[in-house]
Amino acid sequence: MAGFLTLDTATLSSLHRKLLLEYEGFKKKNLKLDMSRGKPCPEQLDLTNGLLSSLDGNYLAEDGTDCRNYGGVEGLPEARRLFAACLGVQPEEIMVNGNSSLALMHDLIARAMLFGVDDQERPWGERPVKFLCPSPGYDRHFALCELFKIEMIPIPMQQDGPAMEEVEELVAHDESIKGIWCVPMYSNPTGVTYSDEVVTRLATMKTKASDFRIFWDNAYALHHLTDQPDRLLNILQACKEANNPDRVYIFSSTSKISYAGAGVAMLASSVKNIRRLAKLMSFQTIGPNKLNQLCHVRFFKDVANIQAHMKKHAALLRPKFDLVLEILQTELGNKNIATWTKPNGGYFISLNTLEGCAKKVVRLAAEAGVIFTKAGATFPYGYDPRDQNIRIAPTYPPLHELKLAMELFTICLQLASIEKILNDRTTQSVTLSTIKAKIV
Numbered sequence: 001m002a003g004f005l006t007l008d009t010a011t012l013s014s015l016h017r018k019l020l021l022e023y024e025g026f027k028k029k030n031l032k033l034d035m036s037r038g039k040p041c042p043e044q045l046d047l048t049n050g051l052l053s054s055l056d057g058n059y060l061a062e063d064g065t066d067c068r069n070y071g072g073v074e075g076l077p078e079a080r081r082l083f084a085a086c087l088g089v090q091p092e093e094i095m096v097n098g099n100s101s102l103a104l105m106h107d108l109i110a111r112a113m114l115f116g117v118d119d120q121e122r123p124w125g126e127r128p129v130k131f132l133c134p135s136p137g138y139d140r141h142f143a144l145c146e147l148f149k150i151e152m153i154p155i156p157m158q159q160d161g162p163a164m165e166e167v168e169e170l171v172a173h174d175e176s177i178k179g180i181w182c183v184p185m186y187s188n189p190t191g192v193t194y195s196d197e198v199v200t201r202l203a204t205m206k207t208k209a210s211d212f213r214i215f216w217d218n219a220y221a222l223h224h225l226t227d228q229p230d231r232l233l234n235i236l237q238a239c240k241e242a243n244n245p246d247r248v249y250i251f252s253s254t255s256k257i258s259y260a261g262a263g264v265a266m267l268a269s270s271v272k273n274i275r276r277l278a279k280l281m282s283f284q285t286i287g288p289n290k291l292n293q294l295c296h297v298r299f300f301k302d303v304a305n306i307q308a309h310m311k312k313h314a315a316l317l318r319p320k321f322d323l324v325l326e327i328l329q330t331e332l333g334n335k336n337i338a339t340w341t342k343p344n345g346g347y348f349i350s351l352n353t354l355e356g357c358a359k360k361v362v363r364l365a366a367e368a369g370v371i372f373t374k375a376g377a378t379f380p381y382g383y384d385p386r387d388q389n390i391r392i393a394p395t396y397p398p399l400h401e402l403k404l405a406m407e408l409f410t411i412c413l414q415l416a417s418i419e420k421i422l423n424d425r426t427t428q429s430v431t432l433s434t435i436k437a438k439i440v
């Protein structure tokens, strides 16, 4: 089919009437579907059945620690070893702590504000702080910045990571820029994995702030959807080689490996940073939930087992991603009203509408009972300057619900696009006639 922009007004209007009837039909179904958050589905959670009974009455860690008792802020040695191997760092370069990487990020920023990121540096909170925010990005990162009154500077997200010329230029001249958010592998929402060049440039770039930090949220490090996974350069290693060993904080968790909200979270960095953070953390807690760490180590045993486990996740998720991509292609392909990503891993598909349509699409879908992530949420301050990005989260709903949700979505998108095109035409012809009238 010809692109919508090439269709004449009468054809578009009649298509609009037809789509509107289909839309009204969907409304009558009284749907109540939520496509807004990237949550694992129940079948994924079932893959980890057995984890909670894996201790079988033996609560002792390998060094004899009784995991039922206090202590061990940095995490059990065997848990540090296991997750260090997952992230390609040394066991002493990682702490395993708590159930949520987002909580680790939140607390790290709070500590940076109050105590700085290094004993030689001043607390960030003494002066205005700015963060670079590759966008579209993860809404909860941006929400943290808003919470801590950190000014956000959007940076365009490209095929290989953030636009590095802009990043380098900004950090080189502005001392108040203290950090950058990065989801370097199967990025939320674009699915992009940073290229080696981008990783190296982030590690080596000159920063005006000596206490600048990279917040490397590697939430999807093991979450491949295909047998040809993306590859990510080891940033901790790159930072060491660039003589910036303390520059990066790497976050991850098993939220989408074992249980979301009941897994284990981890933070990797230089040994110096980890020791300092553990010291500060020891004021907050006398130790993490080591029983859960022990369950994870006993259940998963080693990296190869985790990788095999993640293939089972992929087997459940691949059909869902395929279905979404197939519906998008069938319903929208060649209409030139949207572009979308085809990720090799992670939890999202990122779609761009024609400019100025995203909010309307999400509103139309919500009015027919299907909730998508709020348009704009993938940008700092919830403001997408082109109003075109929509994050699609295919993981949670069962296939039949996903099918309904996506069919409705494509109808909403076509309706909003046609309305935009027709509206633009009217505005153009009004403008033209005004110009003509003025000339006459």
Ligand SMILES: Cc1ncc(COP(=O)(O)O)c(C=O)c1O
Pocket (backbone or CB within 6 Å): 038, 099, 100, 101, 102, 103, 138, 183, 188, 217, 219, 252, 253, 254, 255, 260, 261, 265
């Ligand atoms: C990029 C990213 N980071 C962090 C999280 C949350 O991780 P956690 O459950 O470990 O707090 C998510 C969840 O969707 C995510 O997409």
